[in-house]
Amino acid sequence: MTAAPKLRTSAAADPPGDARAITVAVAGNPNSGKSTLINAIAGTRLQVGNWPGVTVEKKEASFEHAGRHIRLVDLPGTYSLSPYSQEEIVARDYLAHERPDVIVNVVDATNLERNLYLTVQLLELGIPVVMALNIHDEAEAKGYRIDVRRIEERLGIRVVPTSATKKKGLEQLLEAMVGTALARGARKPVDLSYGPDLDAAVRDVARELVARHPQLVDRYPLRWLALKVLEDDERVSAETSLDRDAFAAATLEHLRTAHGEDLEALLAEARYALAAGLAREVLQKPELQKIELTERIDRIVLNRFLGIPIFLATMWIVFKLTFDLSSPFGEWIQGMTSGPFKRWAATLLGGVGAPGWTVSLVNDGIISGVGFVLVFVPVIFAMMFFITLLEGSGYMARAAFVMDKAMHAVGLHGKSFIPMVLGFGCNVPGVYATRTLENQRDKVLTALLVPLMSCGARLPVYVVFVGAFFPQNPGTVIWSLYVIGIVLALVMGVVFKRTLFRGDAPAFIMELPPYRMPSFRSLCLHTWEKGKHFLTKAGTYILAVSVIVWFLLHLPWGVESKKDSYLGKAGQVMAPALAPLGFGTWEAASSLITGVIAKEIVVGTMGEIYAPAPEHAEEAPTLGEDLKEIVTSFGAAVGESVGNVVSTVGISSLSFEEKEDHSALKGALRGAFTPLTAFGFMVFVLLYMPCVVVAIAMRQEFGGWKWFGVAFAYQTALAWVAALLVHEGGRLLGLGG
Amino acid sequence: MNTNLARLAVGETGRITAxxxxxxxxxxxxxxxxxxxxxxxxxxxxxxxxxxxxxxxSYYLSLRKKEAEGIMVEVKS
Known part of the structure; x- marks a missing residue:
């Protein structure tokens, strides 16, 4: 075997000779059907994570094929290998430094020219390439005739027509990638000609690199490095501290006089010229092209008058489906964990003679925590499903196109609208949905504003307070809180744009891909990956916080009154800070602290503190009754879920009817708050720190706690100032305080 | 006629000059x-x-007018 094993990590563990593992990197344009192809090949074997140091998603799969171990690495979808976006940097660093055995280049057969531009760049790396000529069925249906053989000849690579959604060509593709990887060295991609002047310059630079910097030639593919030197590539210059002008001075001088100063542009032109030439050569389009479906749909969807109404209607449908379909299942899970599970745990612990406090810890700390994580699962799954559908179908790009001007005014991107809307249901899926944005700045800025959207968890707080203080016009008061959140999001958008996110907003240069129906299997796989990720990662943290809060409530041991618990003491410390807002009591402060888990918990804590219910022994149902109840209530949840979607026009999961009786609490609250301070308290609950689940979502999406820290600080400050304005303003107006 | 891409009307084609x-x-x-x-x-x-x-x-691309202003075109009749 001539080629040295490149797999630094696994080479030692693998058997010698041909049986070693093969590393395959999959590269391609966005919208080339790359994800679907990978899902079709690897399915549930895909592992999702992040590329080290960045928040770009990394998918990998290991499997056996024809007796060989294959490691598949999915590179981020990119149009190019420029050194500017995170995705492009990840892809090119992996290819240049890890040097996989073979690159599978997924190419959209209906959009050859632009896809071949990336192919040309991949070939520069000198790594064997196999082209998956994907979406081939659609190209055929359009009457395109592509000369596959000719592409193979011109580029010196294997080309396999595939159709990932129909699972066609996958076997041949696997065979081609294994064959190409094993024939390493025997079959090399062609060094494409960029014209005599550039070719000469590449040769000259390469020769000088070999002579003067042999250590670099080990680190980078030679031809690629020579091209990067010519382009004066930012990243390679920084990594190698090579100065372009110290190379091949005479050739460079000639290039500049003949072709102008901008060699980066010259190379881009040469690559596109090659791509265009090849596309012309191998592609025959029918004489008479039908008006495409995409064009016909866009005439309506992007219409001057219909565009915005259609967008709003789509948003409404997505919102309704996400929350109304999922909420009955969330409630079912909640019912299961808070009822039967706790009874079983109590019986079990009682049976082994464990002390009473362990029952409380297990039930109120651990099971409540686990239940709390599980309650999020249906909504996260539903949201991921619909977001993936919007993206995969091509509508997401249209939504961004329609909304961009409005969102850009407050420093956001057209695609920011969808995470914000989802935020009204729950901020957590809103934060996760920011991953549809391409640029890190846009993602972070959107995620910082999402928590100002009043979510469903804040409703129970409003409902209790409105019931106690504003029974005449509950709707108006709750509506005003939503409006306050929206207005402050607009204000904060502008503030962030001028402070933390100063500088030019990133460009809005976005492909409007053809409409396509994503495969159901691919949709489900994607949804499953995300849901699983949330469960494992977020679950741990939420559980930890839940247990900590339990300890705060119950320590020191034997505490009688809640006032003497650590939580009560923390409340007493915090109370003076809330005094200017009109609710500087330890009761209010302690309740707010527990809102860290979720804002609706504020109500529960208030119930315990203000109006503790006498403990009364209940007739415990038997195990059989419990199990029966779980099954029947699941059936009821399915029914309700379907009913929610078909029966009403409104969003049933956000209707504000009370689900429990809070009359005792309301009475107590009327003694502790005035209408003015009650309103201030609601404004505070709306705005102050995001809950722990949002914190975890932000950490998962942006790495580290930094951005959550920013959100925590600005929101709490904003809440304090806003509640103060409510209090002082109200008093000035003579509303009493 | 030379202008920039942002100034083309819907339905007009331009050849990029710079x-x-x-x-x-x-x-x-x-x-x-x-x-x-x-x-x-x-x-x-x-x-x-x-x-x-x-x-x-042969594909569709969207961009803001601000970005289109930087693209010089020659209007094709």
Whole structure:
């Protein structure tokens, strides 16, 4: 075997000779059907994570094929290998430094020219390439005739027509990638000609690199490095501290006089010229092209008058489906964990003679925590499903196109609208949905504003307070809180744009891909990956916080009154800070602290503190009754879920009817708050720190706690100032305080 | 007639003569196929007046007018 094993990590563990593992990197344009192809090949074997140091998603799969171990690495979808976006940097660093055995280049057969531009760049790396000529069925249906053989000849690579959604060509593709990887060295991609002047310059630079910097030639593919030197590539210059002008001075001088100063542009032109030439050569389009479906749909969807109404209607449908379909299942899970599970745990612990406090810890700390994580699962799954559908179908790009001007005014991107809307249901899926944005700045800025959207968890707080203080016009008061959140999001958008996110907003240069129906299997796989990720990662943290809060409530041991618990003491410390807002009591402060888990918990804590219910022994149902109840209530949840979607026009999961009786609490609250301070308290609950689940979502999406820290600080400050304005303003107006 | 891409009317085609922007923005435009010599057809303007949608190299691309202003074109009749 001539080629040295490149797999630094696994080479030692693998058997010698041909049986070693093969590393395959999959590269391609966005919208080339790359994800679907990978899902079709690897399915549930895909592992999702992040590329080290960045928040770009990394998918990998290991499997056996024809007796060989294959490691598949999915590179981020990119149009190019420029050194500017995170995705492009990840892809090119992996290819240049890890040097996989073979690159599978997924190419959209209906959009050859632009896809071949990336192919040309991949070939520069000198790594064997196999082209998956994907979406081939659609190209055929359009009457395109592509000369596959000719592409193979011109580029010196294997080309396999595939159709990932129909699972066609996958076997041949696997065979081609294994064959190409094993024939390493025997079959090399062609060094494409960029014209005599550039070719000469590449040769000259390469020769000088070999002579003067042999250590670099080990680190980078030679031809690629020579091209990067010519382009004066930012990243390679920084990594190698090579100065372009110290190379091949005479050739460079000639290039500049003949072709102008901008060699980066010259190379881009040469690559596109090659791509265009090849596309012309191998592609025959029918004489008479039908008006495409995409064009016909866009005439309506992007219409001057219909565009915005259609967008709003789509948003409404997505919102309704996400929350109304999922909420009955969330409630079912909640019912299961808070009822039967706790009874079983109590019986079990009682049976082994464990002390009473362990029952409380297990039930109120651990099971409540686990239940709390599980309650999020249906909504996260539903949201991921619909977001993936919007993206995969091509509508997401249209939504961004329609909304961009409005969102850009407050420093956001057209695609920011969808995470914000989802935020009204729950901020957590809103934060996760920011991953549809391409640029890190846009993602972070959107995620910082999402928590100002009043979510469903804040409703129970409003409902209790409105019931106690504003029974005449509950709707108006709750509506005003939503409006306050929206207005402050607009204000904060502008503030962030001028402070933390100063500088030019990133460009809005976005492909409007053809409409396509994503495969159901691919949709489900994607949804499953995300849901699983949330469960494992977020679950741990939420559980930890839940247990900590339990300890705060119950320590020191034997505490009688809640006032003497650590939580009560923390409340007493915090109370003076809330005094200017009109609710500087330890009761209010302690309740707010527990809102860290979720804002609706504020109500529960208030119930315990203000109006503790006498403990009364209940007739415990038997195990059989419990199990029966779980099954029947699941059936009821399915029914309700379907009913929610078909029966009403409104969003049933956000209707504000009370689900429990809070009359005792309301009475107590009327003694502790005035209408003015009650309103201030609601404004505070709306705005102050995001809950722990949002914190975890932000950490998962942006790495580290930094951005959550920013959100925590600005929101709490904003809440304090806003509640103060409510209090002082109200008093000035003579509303009493 | 020479102008910039943002000033073309819907339905007009221009041949790119130069890219005025620099750095990362220029490279991004070039990577998407907006290079001197390429033909660009203005397809649509968004309902709120910005961004615009163009057809280039047989695919659809949207960009803000601010970005389109940096692309010099020769109007084709």
């Amino acid at each position: 890219i005025g922007s620099t750095g990362a923005m220029k490279r991004r435009l070039m990577d998407m196929g907006l290079l001197p010599g390429a033909e660009v057809l203005v397809e649509k303007v968004a309902p709120l007046g910005d961004p615009i949608e163009v057809r280039v190299r």
